[in-house]
Amino acid sequence: MPILLKNVQTIRSSEITPEDVFLRRREFLAAAGLALGATTAGMLPGSPARAAVPPLGAVSKWPESTIETQTPEEQATSYNNFYELGTDKGDPKKNAARLITDPWSVEIAGECGKPGKYTLEDILKPHSNEERVYRLRCVEAWSMVIPWAGFPLGDLLKRFEPTGNAKYVQFETLLDPERLPGQQYPVLQWPYVEGLRMDEAMHPLTMMVVGMYGKLLPNQSGAPLRLVVPWKYGFKSIKSIVKISFVEKQPDTSWNLSAPREYGFYSNVNPNVSHPRWSQAKERRLDGESKGLSALFAEKRDTLMFNGYADEVAGLYSDLDLKANF
Amino acid sequence: MYQPCVPASVQYCLSASYGNEELQNPRMFSIKSLTKPVVFILCLLPLIAGIYSIATNSLVANPVEDLLHLTGEWGLKFLLITLCVTPLQLTFKWLWIAKLRRMLGLYAFFYALLHLIIWVVLEQELDLSAAINEIIEKKYITIGIIALLAMLPLAVTSNRWAIRKLGKKWKPLHRMIYPIAVLVIVHFLWQVRAKDILEPAMHLGFLLVLLIWRFKKIVAG
Numbered sequence: 390m391p392i393l394l395k396n397v398q399t400i401r402s403s404e405i406t407p408e409d410v411f412l413r414r415r416e417f418l419a420a421a422g423l424a425l426g427a428t429t430a431g432m433l434p435g436s437p438a439r440a441a442v443p444p445l446g447a448v449s450k451w452p453e454s455t456i457e458t459q460t461p462e463e464q465a466t467s468y469n470n471f472y473e474l475g476t477d478k479g480d481p482k483k484n485a486a487r488l489i490t491d492p493w494s495v496e497i498a499g500e501c502g503k504p505g506k507y508t509l510e511d512i513l514k515p516h517s518n519e520e521r522v523y524r525l526r527c528v529e530a531w532s533m534v535i536p537w538a539g540f541p542l543g544d545l546l547k548r549f550e551p552t553g554n555a556k557y558v559q560f561e562t563l564l565d566p567e568r569l570p571g572q573q574y575p576v577l578q579w580p581y582v583e584g585l586r587m588d589e590a591m592h593p594l595t596m597m598v599v600g601m602y603g604k605l606l607p608n609q610s611g612a613p614l615r616l617v618v619p620w621k622y623g624f625k626s627i628k629s630i631v632k633i634s635f636v637e638k639q640p641d642t643s644w645n646l647s648a649p650r651e652y653g654f655y656s657n658v659n660p661n662v663s664h665p666r667w668s669q670a671k672e673r674r675l676d677g678e679s680k681g682l683s684a685l686f687a688e689k690r691d692t693l694m695f696n697g698y699a700d701e702v703a704g705l706y707s708d709l710d711l712k713a714n715f
Numbered sequence: 716m717y718q719p720c721v722p723a724s725v726q727y728c729l730s731a732s733y734g735n736e737e738l739q740n741p742r743m744f745s746i747k748s749l750t751k752p753v754v755f756i757l758c759l760l761p762l763i764a765g766i767y768s769i770a771t772n773s774l775v776a777n778p779v780e781d782l783l784h785l786t787g788e789w790g791l792k793f794l795l796i797t798l799c800v801t802p803l804q805l806t807f808k809w810l811w812i813a814k815l816r817r818m819l820g821l822y823a824f825f826y827a828l829l830h831l832i833i834w835v836v837l838e839q840e841l842d843l844s845a846a847i848n849e850i851i852e853k854k855y856i857t858i859g860i861i862a863l864l865a866m867l868p869l870a871v872t873s874n875r876w877a878i879r880k881l882g883k884k885w886k887p888l889h890r891m892i893y894p895i896a897v898l899v900i901v902h903f904l905w906q907v908r909a910k911d912i913l914e915p916a917m918h919l920g921f922l923l924v925l926l927i928w929r930f931k932k933i934v935a936g
């Protein structure tokens with residue numbers, strides 16, 4: 390550009406790219422990658438934006454995966470609730486390049502033998518990934534079927550030697566309004582906080598997830614590390630986790646704080662407990678089975694107790710009134 | 716004969732002399748007579764674009780939700796656009812705009828009615844007892860249906876015959892559009908998740924500006 394050439398001798402030090410912008414250069418590289426129509430930046434092997442996120446490695450198949458039709462990947466990664474990247478369903482994908490996941494570390498805190506700050510590599514190293522196809526039921530009465538890659542959360546938690554006082558596990562999402570621009574608006578309490586009872590967290594169905602559809606998680610789906618609890622409404626499955634605490638008291642979770650009457654701590658999928666906005670008796674399955682205009686007339690299906698995982702998890706709640714503890 | 720229902724300046728547009736002017740100047744007649752059909756088609760574009768994208772775009776994950784939101788939002792937008800007609804007409808002396816008012820108001824009703832039909836047919840799957848349950852149980856839906864029912868008499872009395880028939884009563888009846896717009900914005904506010912109120916708040920702000928303008932006019936006589 391001629392204008393630049395003219396000014397080349399008069400550049401003052403203050404005009405040189407500020408360090409913070411320079412450090413965010415990968416965000417621009419990632420955005421450029423998207424614009425070029427490449428697969429999501431970081432999916433490319435050796436892409437710098439993903440240097441700190443270890444590859445999935447060999448992924449074994451979980452034998453109990455559901456055989457229902459899977460949601461097409463492009464729908465599961467373009468229709469997202471991730472308010473930190475925007476409140477419209479399409480926003481998280483649009484703003485995905487803002488979320489830099491390199492470097493990434495996870496703080497382990499609270500009632501445990503090995504608290505501390507761990508790099509993502511340290512967190513993931515001992516675990517091999519397994520693909521599990523789960524149903525995902527959103528509190529907004531839609532559902533998807535998604536192949537996740539990850540490992541049981543319990544295997545991770547045990548490594549930090551929780552003490553007898555650890556009754557609950559609390560999770561927090563990254564707090565960084567630059568990388569998660571939705572946090573510039575006080576829509577929810579930031580950082581996003583979720584929690585599980587210890588026995589729920591240790592349940593073999595509860596997963597720590599690093600990938601989906603055979604690839605690393607895209608940012609809009611909660612890269613580089615998220616929770617998946619298939620028998621609870623989707624908002625319990627917190628994304629982009631930077632902190633895990635073992636605590637004695639039931640955590641205050643973001644949605645519960647925002648509307649206690651609407652979003653309970655447990656939030657188990659339950660067709661018999663109606664939400665003040667959405668009847669939970671039925672759900673719209675988003676699986677791409679019917680396409681184009683015929684999708685308008687696709688029938689809803691009945692929602693199953695515990696999202697169809699009742700055989701596995703109902704025992705956790707045998708002495709809990711599920712209407713009062715919704 | 717339109718004395719009781721429309722501001723003085725509007726009468727110019729509706730009056731015989733306006734028509735005569737058109738007849739006297741054939742060139743003007745042809746351009747002006749295009750306004751209505753053009754606006755008519757423009758008002759349908761949001762719906763056509765929505766249906767087109769559902770038919771052709773595989774990225775649309777939840778088309779029923781898309782249509783429900785599209786029709787709801789445009790129902791509200793057309794209510795507010797209709798309310799802009801008189802201020803625009805008086806401020807910029809756009810006399811021609813008055814003749815669009817009825818069509819714009821009817822479009823608000825059209826989109827709101829489609830919104831209800833989509834909800835009953837595609838969302839509730841024609842299960843009327845479930846629909847009635849939802850209307851009673853969910854506050855934001857109760858208020859939505861009240862708003863739509865309140866729009867019905869306005870839509871029915873928007874024709875010349877009703878204007879003449881109602882005489883002095885027409886204007887206060889059609890001022891109901893202000894409280895209806897408030898109800899719709901409350902409906903919008905109550906279905907928002909968490910504190911994501913930016914969009915309904917912006918619509919509310921816009922309505923407040925229109926209300927203040929209207930109030931000042933009344934005070935000024």
Ligand code: HEM
Pocket residue numbers: 666783784785786787788789790791794823827830831834856858859860861862863899902903906
């Ligand atoms: C007739 C009864 C009505 C019913 C049953 C109804 C139902 C609904 C439903 C189910 C939603 C979506 C809520 C969600 O996504 O969680 C909605 C949103 C909305 N409705 Fe209605 N509604 C009614 C009347 C109206 C009327 C009369 C208007 C405007 C003229 C309107 C404007 C809106 C708007 C602006 C939204 C928000 C759309 C968005 O989030 O983008 N509704 N309504």
